[in-house]
Amino acid sequence: MKRLAILGSTGSIGQSTLSIVEQFPERYQVAALAAGRNLDEVFAQCVRWRPRVVSVATEELAGQLAARLRQAGVNGINVVYGTQGTVTCASLPEADFVVSAIVGVAGLEATHAAILAGKPVGLANKECMVAAGEILTRAARERNVPILPIDSEHNAVHQCLRAGVAAEVKTIWLTASGGPFRQLPLDQFAAITPEQALKHPTWVMGRRITIDSATMLNKGLEVIEACRLFNVQPSQVRVKVHPQSTVHSLVEYVDGSILAQISVTDMRLPILYALAWPERPSSGLTFDLAALRHLDFEEPDFERFPCLRLAFEAAEKGGAHSIALNAADEVAVEAFLESRIPFMGIPRTIEKVLASISEAHPTTIAEVLATDREARQTARTLLQ
Amino acid sequence: MKRLAILGSTGSIGQSTLSIVEQFPERYQVAALAAGRNLDEVFAQCVRWRPRVVSVATEELAGQLAARLRQAGVNGINVVYGTQGTVTCASLPEADFVVSAIVGVAGLEATHAAILAGKPVGLANKECMVAAGEILTRAARERNVPILPIDSEHNAVHQCLRAGVAAEVKTIWLTASGGPFRQLPLDQFAAITPEQALKHPTWVMGRRITIDSATMLNKGLEVIEACRLFNVQPSQVRVKVHPQSTVHSLVEYVDGSILAQISVTDMRLPILYALAWPERPSSGLTFDLAALRHLDFEEPDFERFPCLRLAFEAAEKGGAHSIALNAADEVAVEAFLESRIPFMGIPRTIEKVLASISEAHPTTIAEVLATDREARQTARTLLQ
Numbered sequence: 142m143k144r145l146a147i148l149g150s151t152g153s154i155g156q157s158t159l160s161i162v163e164q165f166p167e168r169y170q171v172a173a174l175a176a177g178r179n180l181d182e183v184f185a186q187c188v189r190w191r192p193r194v195v196s197v198a199t200e201e202l203a204g205q206l207a208a209r210l211r212q213a214g215v216n217g218i219n220v221v222y223g224t225q226g227t228v229t230c231a232s233l234p235e236a237d238f239v240v241s242a243i244v245g246v247a248g249l250e251a252t253h254a255a256i257l258a259g260k261p262v263g264l265a266n267k268e269c270m271v272a273a274g275e276i277l278t279r280a281a282r283e284r285n286v287p288i289l290p291i292d293s294e295h296n297a298v299h300q301c302l303r304a305g306v307a308a309e310v311k312t313i314w315l316t317a318s319g320g321p322f323r324q325l326p327l328d329q330f331a332a333i334t335p336e337q338a339l340k341h342p343t344w345v346m347g348r349r350i351t352i353d354s355a356t357m358l359n360k361g362l363e364v365i366e367a368c369r370l371f372n373v374q375p376s377q378v379r380v381k382v383h384p385q386s387t388v389h390s391l392v393e394y395v396d397g398s399i400l401a402q403i404s405v406t407d408m409r410l411p412i413l414y415a416l417a418w419p420e421r422p423s424s425g426l427t428f429d430l431a432a433l434r435h436l437d438f439e440e441p442d443f444e445r446f447p448c449l450r451l452a453f454e455a456a457e458k459g460g461a462h463s464i465a466l467n468a469a470d471e472v473a474v475e476a477f478l479e480s481r482i483p484f485m486g487i488p489r490t491i492e493k494v495l496a497s498i499s500e501a502h503p504t505t506i507a508e509v510l511a512t513d514r515e516a517r518q519t520a521r522t523l524l525q
Numbered sequence: 526m527k528r529l530a531i532l533g534s535t536g537s538i539g540q541s542t543l544s545i546v547e548q549f550p551e552r553y554q555v556a557a558l559a560a561g562r563n564l565d566e567v568f569a570q571c572v573r574w575r576p577r578v579v580s581v582a583t584e585e586l587a588g589q590l591a592a593r594l595r596q597a598g599v600n601g602i603n604v605v606y607g608t609q610g611t612v613t614c615a616s617l618p619e620a621d622f623v624v625s626a627i628v629g630v631a632g633l634e635a636t637h638a639a640i641l642a643g644k645p646v647g648l649a650n651k652e653c654m655v656a657a658g659e660i661l662t663r664a665a666r667e668r669n670v671p672i673l674p675i676d677s678e679h680n681a682v683h684q685c686l687r688a689g690v691a692a693e694v695k696t697i698w699l700t701a702s703g704g705p706f707r708q709l710p711l712d713q714f715a716a717i718t719p720e721q722a723l724k725h726p727t728w729v730m731g732r733r734i735t736i737d738s739a740t741m742l743n744k745g746l747e748v749i750e751a752c753r754l755f756n757v758q759p760s761q762v763r764v765k766v767h768p769q770s771t772v773h774s775l776v777e778y779v780d781g782s783i784l785a786q787i788s789v790t791d792m793r794l795p796i797l798y799a800l801a802w803p804e805r806p807s808s809g810l811t812f813d814l815a816a817l818r819h820l821d822f823e824e825p826d827f828e829r830f831p832c833l834r835l836a837f838e839a840a841e842k843g844g845a846h847s848i849a850l851n852a853a854d855e856v857a858v859e860a861f862l863e864s865r866i867p868f869m870g871i872p873r874t875i876e877k878v879l880a881s882i883s884e885a886h887p888t889t890i891a892e893v894l895a896t897d898r899e900a901r902q903t904a905r906t907l908l909q
Contacts, residue, residue: 301784304687397789399786414780433765433822
């Protein structure tokens with residue numbers, strides 16, 4: 142029986158994780174839930190799952206939640222809040238496994254705390270690895286704590302890596318749907334509207350990640366994540382456009398063999414993989430291989446998708462550059478969604494921020510967060 | 526340093542194995558060579574590789590080879606012959622690894638001897654597994670002897686199986702090029718000539734295996750081989766037609782993940798994999814994933830390729846039925862190549878032989894060979 146701390150319990154990964162707990166009651170229990178501001182949902186989750194601890198965004202929300210739980214006659218749940226609250230959940234002695242699914246750098250301190258507490262982490266938060274991958278993976282290696290990736294590409298890579306050892310890896314190939322503008326000619330990129338960019342062909346996602354998918358910055362963040370998670374050089378990571386999103390990624394070994402992972406596009410699969418690793422429980426999630434007819438692949442176009450190039454450059458430099466790439470993109474995407482800059486203004490903004498950033502390599506989470514704030518400020522100033 | 530006994534050294538797998546030894550002199554040495562009747566080639570191999578023992582088909586050939594070696598001043602090579610000669614090579618105390626690449630049931634006794642002597646086997650001979658898989662794998666399990674498959678499909682499966690454990694395997698998917706008649710309408714199968722059938726779109730191979738590829742009986746033999754090698758039920762093995770022969774096979778796990786193996790179609794890759802396992806040495810054999818554009822898949826057509834259905838049925842029954850499938854096919858293919866029966870006469874002959882065979886389960890290699898002889902005789906009688 143594994144007792145889970147689920148950070149980001151009301152988000153889509155958090156909810157999918159709870160559906161896995163529902164499906165496998167003999168394997169998983171809920172020890173802690175950390176949510177943000179969705180009080181109705183986290184209240185319902187507390188009633189259903191009876192965690193030892195629950196965390197919400199603020200002291201005020203914590204008070205409201207505690208009152209509702211009292212009224213409902215639900216006792217014995219410790220209600221905490223804020224960053225300290227998520228850290229409490231992540232390092233709870235009763236938890237055996239931490240699902241890190243808080244979006245953005247907000248999840249960073251709790252993820253770090255989980256690793257410091259020696260708890261295996263299922264990581265759905267790619268910003269953590271982009272901004273602080275060097276710090277997190279070093280801490281994990283020192284404590285022999287496994288970090289199991291929950292996004293579909295890195296989860297696929299993790300599976301393919303089981304067919305060899307680290308020194309035998311030649312190249313990690315991350316697949317990319319290519320986003321809505323995969324086939325759009327370059328001269329039409331200037332006229333892309335937020336409405337067009339928000340239509341993603343394959344996945345339904347949040348607004349920022351949808352735009353990041355359209356610029357392919359999302360794939361760039363995944364390149365950096367792959368470098369950190371699997372301890373490879375940026376030159377060992379490549380992107381392969383694959384519109385069907387059937388092959389979730391591939392690993393090429395030095396002997397010439399390439400392993401690929403195929404599955405349905407359902408986040409429950411990588412979540413279950415992370416929770417159960419090294420076991421593979423029967424999931425009921427079946428890809429219909431009998432119906433498979435075609436798989437298409439293309440090379441990525443770095444001219445139409447300069448964010449991808451910027452990400453490889455930031456991966457190479459690491460440290461502050463990786464942090465700034467993510468931070469500047471978030472600010473630029475916001476500006477694009479508010480129609481303050483054009484689509485190609487996103488990479489231009491990131492490039493300018495990266496050009497102004499120091500070569501520093503933060504060694505603490507506090508330094509990472511400070512660099513993140515600085516980069517956001519630089520981006521905002523640029524956009525004014 | 527691994528010292529190899531190479532059974533079938535003058536055949537294509539044998540020669541590729543020696544090219545691997547050439548490429549990795551720090552890893553591999555030649556301890557024994559077993560050839561057939563190609564005296565010039567085996568003489569040259571003896572001069573180059575100086576094995577401790579060499580075996581040829583007959584006493585007469587052994588005498589000739591010994592004389593030529595003496596004349597050439599090559600001393601210290603023990604020249605043996607016949608089945609006993611291959612058994613001597615396979616069980617040589619100085620050999621650490623046996624490459625079993627003698628075509629047909631001729632390699633059976635030597636392969637069995639290698640396993641009984643506790644030597645890891647690289648298996649390129651699929652008839653061994655089809656005819657005596659139950660005996661060979663039981664012996665291997667009892668002695669904890671690994672059998673590493675050298676044909677590309679089972680080698681791919683072996684690689685994909687590293688991403689999980691046996692109990693987690695749902696289905697093994699063997700890919701098939703589909704052969705030259707993949708798209709031929711059923712009503713034209715009656716008119717297929719040996720010349721048409723001998724043109725294989727992807728691989729250059731021997732005559733029998735080329736016809737077996739055209740009837741898909743070859744894939745059927747591989748289905749049986751997969752059942753025996755990986756200890757799965759016939760219902761857990763499926764065939765997927767994949768004309769590009771880029772994905773060499775796939776393994777579907779119960780959690781819904783499918784692992785696939787991709788590589789160049791070069792036999793040196795599976796040979797090196799088998800020799801080096803569990804290591805993956807850098808081989809220089811690179812599949813150009815950057816150039817990959819399309820992969821196509823189809824379901825196999827059991828109506829146009831009844832040999833595939835017959836093989837699944839024989840896999841289910843096992844024992845004498847597997848042996849007879851292979852034996853009857855060899856006789857029927859010979860008759861087809863001599864234009865004595867039409868193309869669809871091959872499955873008809875096999876089906877009749879299978880219908881007349883007992884349900885026996887041979888438990889010794891001698892019984893297997895006797896059953897094989899009987900089935901050949903039955904097929905020959907039928908065809909007269």
